[in-house]
Amino acid sequence: MNKKIKISVLGCTAISSGLAQAEQTLSLHQMQYQEDDDRIKVADTSLALKLDFGVDYSLDLSLGYDSVTGASPTWQIANTAGLSGTEAVFRQGELEQGQAMTDETLLGYAHDVSQYQIKRVPLEDTRKSVAASLTVRDRYRNEWSFGLAHSKESDYKSNSASASYLLFLDKGKNRSVNIGLAYLNDETLVFGTGYQSRTEEKIQVINFETGLTQVLSPTSVFDMKLFFNHDNGYLSNHYLTILRGIDLNEDNIVTDDEYFLAADSRPEVRNGFGSKLSYSNQFYSWLTGQFSYRYYQDNWKIDSHTVNASLSFEVIDGLFIIPEYIRYQQGKAKFYLNPNEEQPYFTAHGEGSNDTRLGDFSADTYGLTVSYQIGNNWQLDFSVNRYEQTNQFAASWAVLGVNYRF
């Protein structure tokens, strides 16, 4: 009889887990993002639908639409308006001469290095995205997930496929391993010499991730992940520029009139890896904490540490207030130069970037999320966040969303 009771418990456990997941959810969220100094504004809208078919199949669908407006700072030539025809021809000649002496893309030429300035270049773009993911559970409740995603911008197109597997290791379902693989095939339009042409370049990305999840107690769970990213192709940012000194007269001295505006240039291969540790604990029925640490390193010599802590307070039934803090610290890429240095110039050959996102900085994020479940079907989400980097960059964003469960 004891054996039969155990069988019954296992059976009802499997069924109950299915019942708990048998829920359809439709979500609509919108984010408003704004950088300080009126640089970039983003309005991002996301519509998501989660469907459970019985206990063995789940389908996640999402649509996204975001618009970007504003201006991004980068090196440009000052006072190009009103350039005489003779001057334009001269500059074009110098540009062609310089281009012949380097494999890197040159975009412009001015008589004197002082004429190059960091200016804000206006930009405007929209991004449309669609993603679908199907999860299939076998008789052991292990899960296969298959995903497809597509997004399109005016100058960037992305297609991706992913698969992941969640495997339970013990009969109590307290320990599981997961393994996932994604492949992205992206295309971007890149400026050619002197901004006179645009070519289509490929970017291929492989993301691999594996991890172990362990239930430690009825109120705590620990998760460890290892990940590996491989990027291959045109990994530069064609909107960003740098200054290159090219010795046109070959006198072994780069004078002030031998500097060119050039395209941001990064290696064509990037291999990164890292690990993420996560721990969740429900200290009290009204207080739950989630904590994580991530380490990252790649062959561009960039490394980073990310610490994340959030506390969920259930102040009344269904109303959660969630403060969150994230600390991020990053080391600079081997080919990065701070554009605010006295002489942020690169040589005729080799990679180079003034993209501050590749620099060394720390960042703090302060977030506050409020989530309120109204009845059995509706849930409202609201979040405000403040992000500050040590290199003078700062941004704020807010998200408002509604979820309907049926």
Added chain:
Amino acid sequence: MKSHINLTISAIVWVFSWQVIAAEKLAVLTADKQVSSEDTSYALAPKKNQGESNARVVKKYKTKGRTSATSQYSTSERRTEQSQSLTSMTVADKTNNEGSSVGPAKQIKPLMALVAIDQKPPPSVSPAGQWINKGFTWIDNWFIDKEVKSWQKAKLAQPVMQPGGVAPAMKKFSSKIYISKAATLGGDGVAGGGCGCK
């Protein structure tokens, strides 16, 4: 959320009760059959002895039938023997039905359906899972004081304990911002598309 938990708990209790009742019923029916197999005189007995024979059936099950089977045979052997016994019972009962107006006390078809419940359940862990788990038993020794049972996981199943918490959509938006404002990413799953914002 609490109504969902209550619904889930009710479903668990309902299914659990049903299965226990089914298992009990199976046990009694199996005992009937075993006794009938050992001594067909119960099945062939006249109506006036029916109540007495049923009482003896239950008594025999509790004392002899199950005890001896449990102690002498492995689970698989017992199951095989049980199936064979059922098959022979089917033939015997058919014979009895044809030859006697009294007939057997129980129907065979429902019994066969219930026996399916008593089949060995599929292992809850796949062979691959069991094999990989051998490499992680040190976790039990070092970090786990007491195994968490299935019925102790109500809190772990709450959305607030899931990655992303009660509002996972917020994490999607913030992740998108971080990958566009910093140079590193990873550790949050492999699904998702590319973005020119990088």
